[in-house]
Amino acid sequence: MIRRGSEILLLLVAWLxxxxxxxxxxxxxxxxxxxxxxxxxVATHTRWMxxxxxxxxxxxxxxxxxxxxxxxxxxxxIVSPGAPDFIFANALxxxxxxxxxxxxxxxxxxGQVRGIVFVRKDSPSRSVNDLAGxxxxxxxxxxL
Amino acid sequence: MLSGQKxxxxxxxxxxxxxxxxxxxxxxxxxxxxxxxxxxxxKEAPDVLSQIRTLLQTQEIPSHPLAAHPRVPQPVQKAVTxxxxxxxxxxxxxxxxxxxxxxxxxxxxxxxxxxxxxxxxKKNSNWGN
Numbered sequence: 001m002i003r004r005g006s007e008i009l010l011l012l013v014a015w016l017x018x019x020x021x022x023x024x025x026x027x028x029x030x031x032x033x034x035x036x037x038x039x040x041x042v043a044t045h046t047r048w049m050x051x052x053x054x055x056x057x058x059x060x061x062x063x064x065x066x067x068x069x070x071x072x073x074x075x076x077x078i079v080s081p082g083a084p085d086f087i088f089a090n091a092l093x094x095x096x097x098x099x100x101x102x103x104x105x106x107x108x109x110x111g112q113v114r115g116i117v118f119v120r121k122d123s124p125s126r127s128v129n130d131l132a133g134x135x136x137x138x139x140x141x142x143x144l
Numbered sequence: 145m146l147s148g149q150k151x152x153x154x155x156x157x158x159x160x161x162x163x164x165x166x167x168x169x170x171x172x173x174x175x176x177x178x179x180x181x182x183x184x185x186x187k188e189a190p191d192v193l194s195q196i197r198t199l200l201q202t203q204e205i206p207s208h209p210l211a212a213h214p215r216v217p218q219p220v221q222k223a224v225t226x227x228x229x230x231x232x233x234x235x236x237x238x239x240x241x242x243x244x245x246x247x248x249x250x251x252x253x254x255x256x257x258x259x260x261x262x263x264x265x266k267k268n269s270n271w272g273n
Contacts, residue, residue, distance in 0.1 A: 029174075086212055091260055
């Protein structure tokens with residue numbers, strides 16, 4: 001009787017060993033979310049963590065926020081083999097990431113943006129061609 | 145936008161680091177022109193905007209998307225999309241979306257972004273440096 005009980009127990013353990021590791025691996029899947037470093041890392045973390053936590057609650061999935069100190073670091077990462085599972089990036093970066101890794105845009109804010117070239121109201125320049133050889137201010141080197 | 149001008153436009157560049165500094169550079173005559181996004185410019189006070197004139201604006205570019213790597217299973221991608229869209233329905237959650245530039249979320253796809261392929265981003269933006 002005891003021997004039969006042991007056999008049943010062994011069978012049960014063997015059966016569980018088939019299924020438990022898979023179930024556990026599935027539950028442990030954590031998806032990385034890389035965010036373009038528009039702000040310093042601490043500011044990015046502060047802005048994004050409440051959203052990430054809410055996204056986890058809503059989906060039942062685990063996410064790990066990945067922040068970057070430098071734009072170069074982010075741009076390397078999103079075209080590398082260990083690229084994040086999800087990225088939040090500007091339109092041009094997404095285009096490059098799509099070509100390199102086949103990232104697919106899923107969702108975005110409704111608003112669209114336009115680039116603006118402007119001058120002082122009293123400037124003699126009437127078109128961008130008048131800016132040849134002139135000095136032009138961009139926010140950063142990544143603004144095309 | 146200026147890098148795509150034909151014939152190529154040659155000009156000197158400066159990078160003051162923020163839209164407000166770009167505007168200051170132009171208003172103080174440190175720069176002959178400034179470049180930024182309409183969404184940033186529109187945050188400025190009317191008296192500041194009254195001192196500048198637009199020379200050129202580009203066509204509309206879709207805002208930053210949340211994008212998924214193809215290794216992410218389709219059901220997970222769909223769950224994330226659905227969750228972001230549903231967060232917009234609650235005021236407190238909608239505020240979270242505004243914080244991360246996903247206000248009034250809509251579904252998107254690469255079709256919205258492929259028109260940008262005409263730009264040689266890696267060359268013109270000093271990609272990865």
